[in-house]
Amino acid sequence: MPVSARALFDWHERPGAFERLQPGWQPGRVVSRTGGITPGSRVDVEVPLLGGLVHQRLLVEHRDYQDGQEFTDVQLKGPFARWEHRHLMQAAADGTSILDDRIDYELPLGPIGDLAAGWFVRGELDRLFAFRHARTKADLVMHARFADQPRRTVAITGGSGLIGQALTGLLRTGGHTVRWITRSPDHDRRDIGWNPAAGDLDPAALEGVDSVIHLAGANVGERWTSSHKAAIRSSRVLGTRTLVAAMRLMKTPPKVLISGSAIGYYGDGGATMIDEESPVGSGFLADVCAEWEREAVAAESMGMRVALARTGVVLSAAGGALAKMLPPFRVGVGGPMGSGDQYLSWISLEDEVAALHWLLMHGESRGAYNLTGPAPATNADFARALGHVLRRPALLPLPSFALTALFGEMAQSTILDGQRVLPVRLEREGFTFQHASLESALRFELGR
Numbered sequence: 001m002p003v004s005a006r007a008l009f010d011w012h013e014r015p016g017a018f019e020r021l022q023p024g025w026q027p028g029r030v031v032s033r034t035g036g037i038t039p040g041s042r043v044d045v046e047v048p049l050l051g052g053l054v055h056q057r058l059l060v061e062h063r064d065y066q067d068g069q070e071f072t073d074v075q076l077k078g079p080f081a082r083w084e085h086r087h088l089m090q091a092a093a094d095g096t097s098i099l100d101d102r103i104d105y106e107l108p109l110g111p112i113g114d115l116a117a118g119w120f121v122r123g124e125l126d127r128l129f130a131f132r133h134a135r136t137k138a139d140l141v142m143h144a145r146f147a148d149q150p151r152r153t154v155a156i157t158g159g160s161g162l163i164g165q166a167l168t169g170l171l172r173t174g175g176h177t178v179r180w181i182t183r184s185p186d187h188d189r190r191d192i193g194w195n196p197a198a199g200d201l202d203p204a205a206l207e208g209v210d211s212v213i214h215l216a217g218a219n220v221g222e223r224w225t226s227s228h229k230a231a232i233r234s235s236r237v238l239g240t241r242t243l244v245a246a247m248r249l250m251k252t253p254p255k256v257l258i259s260g261s262a263i264g265y266y267g268d269g270g271a272t273m274i275d276e277e278s279p280v281g282s283g284f285l286a287d288v289c290a291e292w293e294r295e296a297v298a299a300e301s302m303g304m305r306v307a308l309a310r311t312g313v314v315l316s317a318a319g320g321a322l323a324k325m326l327p328p329f330r331v332g333v334g335g336p337m338g339s340g341d342q343y344l345s346w347i348s349l350e351d352e353v354a355a356l357h358w359l360l361m362h363g364e365s366r367g368a369y370n371l372t373g374p375a376p377a378t379n380a381d382f383a384r385a386l387g388h389v390l391r392r393p394a395l396l397p398l399p400s401f402a403l404t405a406l407f408g409e410m411a412q413s414t415i416l417d418g419q420r421v422l423p424v425r426l427e428r429e430g431f432t433f434q435h436a437s438l439e440s441a442l443r444f445e446l447g448r
Contacts, residue, residue, distance in 0.1 A: 005069070016173045128447070154209070196216070197235075335394050339416075
């Protein structure tokens, strides 16, 4: 690992590390936890098995804690007859470190269990730890790049969503304090309550927050009834207006606002290459994005730095568009949607949260940024790549009329229309993508 053993150990000890080590294809849900990784502390996790068909509870206790060097996880209850995971952090002569994970386990039924499933378990462990080591290394590199900056107190709307949860874990492992702004606050977690539809957010509850990342908004990937379209618009426009109004009344407003937006801002662009200088498009999503961004930019009048994150299709096995595509592709009946010629501007969840982290920490970043991978793909190319990664055919097209019948206007705007969007400003400012190719992104997010 490209940091000292001390920094490596600190990453593991901070809140958020456990969540960062859970892959999207096997997301463990923390039911309860006590303490951190010190002796006697425990974490109770619900783990999906057999593709999510069943769930297994796993209760782990931490032992053998040696500050800056090692700790051990021991299964008290769970799917294994025995499980011990020793985490060793060893200093290297050049100031870097070695992360050494040692797993000692036994399957149920002894030799019979090993004969029946030992090969599968070993393969899954190799897959899991390849992911965990890659993510740990990437996080450490990100945090080291901004190590000279003070730790932040960041408030996040939409923290419980796919992107918000991943970003929360990343920020916490960097030593930052994260507080969620949510309609259902958990006071033990020090959440901040709000009701964006009613314009209700107490400015006093935000005091001490120096940065805000605004990700909340109703799900776009559902059939657009008139009521749902109203929810899409109001959750973004009124939510942003409520947030900015509350910050305006604070004694010490935050220094930075990172506000979510979407590449729907550009409308249907066909095969034309689109960057941040491209004009706003037409249609429902373009109108919503433009209005949404105007509300966020109003925070600049308080002297705040405002960056607008125009996000593309975020790839993760845990949710979003890719998770919905996986079932048919896994059984070999996936394929291109519509003509297949329309461009899909994707980004891995890993790079999405890294880009949001970059916009937060990079003090020169302001204005609009496209959060998309550098190589948009046509829908047909995307289907072929996904089939290749899953080792399944991807030949069965889903015609436009079927999509329109199923999803109405939403299908046209989010699936059948295309956008070839490039992350010009991110790359110009020095951001480096971990997954610049579609196949790399799919393999990482799917553990393939």
